[in-house]
Amino acid sequence: MNTQNPPQVSPFVRLFGRYLRDQGLPVTQQREAVADVVFSSDDHPSVDDIEQRLREVGERIGKATIYRTLDLLVRSKLVEEHDFDEGFKRYEHRLSRQPEHEHLICQECGTVTEFRSHEVQRLQEEIARSRGFRPNRYKLEIYGLCAPCQEAGAELPREGLTCPIETV
Amino acid sequence: MNTQNPPQVSPFVRLFGRYLRDQGLPVTQQREAVADVVFSSDDHPSVDDIEQRLREVGERIGKATIYRTLDLLVRSKLVEEHDFDEGFKRYEHRLSRQPEHEHLICQECGTVTEFRSHEVQRLQEEIARSRGFRPNRYKLEIYGLCAPCQEAGAELPREGLTCPIETV
DNA sequence: GTCCATGCAAACCTTTTGCACTATA
């Protein structure tokens, strides 16, 4: 189909290729294409987003292959899987300037902002250790309203019981 | 079916009844039964767990009703929904001694331990505020190995690239 | 030439919804 190969394989895609070879797995054109899309995305694309972006570059790759490649990318630790309570997963490569970071998620517009806090990192380690737990990874997500949505007058739904329960 | 009513409705279930009446919704036997199971569970039951526990008490309630009741319980803010990356949701009532707490999740045995940290709470508020974000709720989850699993010799899967990438 | 990946469609699993029937207020 696509006789015109990409000008050159990006360093990140090459890293993924190395992982595949380490595992004795073939480096296919589809795997490189999916990896390239993920590594060129600076947001948190869903599988549909990835399929769409592949199509924009003239690549028609089946969803099954995308899922299977994402699985490999996650295993390689080059990509992280996220679940922002939307009913589907999002993916994000770990090769940005902020390899470890947390997320602020706007409940109005869905925008995801990243932040980094060494203090959170330290706290998490301290908490785990004090309980004899060996931490592997952690995630901190803050849900609320981003600044633009607050200015636009957005309000968070106020349901729940009228009298908040404080059972402490 | 169940002519033998529970000895008396628990205070928590009664609270839920109040919420329902506030909303102009009927307080049904099924809703009370589901609420009762959730409020008597000190772990994080899934919908299947809840169905199972209802059956153990002689209640046969359809899954649809369980889902619909859980939705009401979550709306009432008496119950929280969790997603520990298992492919389904878990539920936990907020009426324990620790209304606000975070989770340590063992990747070996799946055990969920709770912890509380005022520092995390403070940090989260500080981070949000410094970015003009209005926080509504947050979640911190630490994944790793619990003490018993470590003692049993469990190891976390070491996949990924042999040479960890530190792109900072 | 062998092995594995791909693509399509069907299967899967959790969750949601439509509808006839029943219970609540």
Add this chain to the structure above:
DNA sequence: TATAGTGCAAAAGGTTTGCATGGAC
């Protein structure tokens, strides 16, 4: 009695899998 809930089964939506074909090594 009007209104809303229940249960069943079907649908929905994201993700996984089986299988025949085709490409990588």
